[in-house]
Amino acid sequence: MFKTLIAIGLAAGLIGCALVDVKEDPASPYYLVPEGAVIELHQPVAIPPGTTRVWFVRGRVAPGRDWYDTSCNLEINTLDRNRVQTVEAGRFVVRRVQRTSASVAQWQPSVEVAMLGGGIGGDSGYNRTWQGYHLWLASENQPDVRRLTCAGIYGEPRDAKPPSINEMRATLGTVASLRLP
Numbered sequence: 001m002f003k004t005l006i007a008i009g010l011a012a013g014l015i016g017c018a019l020v021d022v023k024e025d026p027a028s029p030y031y032l033v034p035e036g037a038v039i040e041l042h043q044p045v046a047i048p049p050g051t052t053r054v055w056f057v058r059g060r061v062a063p064g065r066d067w068y069d070t071s072c073n074l075e076i077n078t079l080d081r082n083r084v085q086t087v088e089a090g091r092f093v094v095r096r097v098q099r100t101s102a103s104v105a106q107w108q109p110s111v112e113v114a115m116l117g118g119g120i121g122g123d124s125g126y127n128r129t130w131q132g133y134h135l136w137l138a139s140e141n142q143p144d145v146r147r148l149t150c151a152g153i154y155g156e157p158r159d160a161k162p163p164s165i166n167e168m169r170a171t172l173g174t175v176a177s178l179r180l181p
Helices: 002-019 111-116 165-172
Strands: 038-041 045-047 053-057 060-062 071-076 085-087 090-108 124-138 145-151 176-179
Touching: 045 053, 053 165, 071 085, 071 165, 090 145, 145 165, 165 176
Parallel strands: none
Antiparallel strands: 038 090, 038 176, 045 085, 053 060, 053 071, 071 145, 090 124, 124 145
């Protein structure tokens, strides 16, 4: 009897999995960029001294991340503290995709608690997070290029989601394109 129940449970689970219709929707934040996708950089981009990345925000190269909009950064392996490095226009194949996230949490007493001398309920905290993807890249011509990291908005955990493929494309703008296999 026990074996029969286990067999029925497994069969029901497999049937349930078969009924899930996963759509390849580039507008969904949960549809991953597949391995074998290509990042095509259409123009050279400069990486400032003392850093290993260049940022893309709203379709342009930017001095840093926009915490309230999708942002991407192209990273290289080599740090040069003294000179600008350049990633030349070219083709980079996505070899691996990895989810990433970061959270910041801090307890802060509320104004009411501070006015009452503390300790009587009403305390508050600060909790923000962002989610995104690391796209690990490979190029025969530019092996120092490491990865493209794209992240969604930095906000309340309930609002945080990784960027969709469409949002990544908009963030890269005309500087680079993302082509799926």
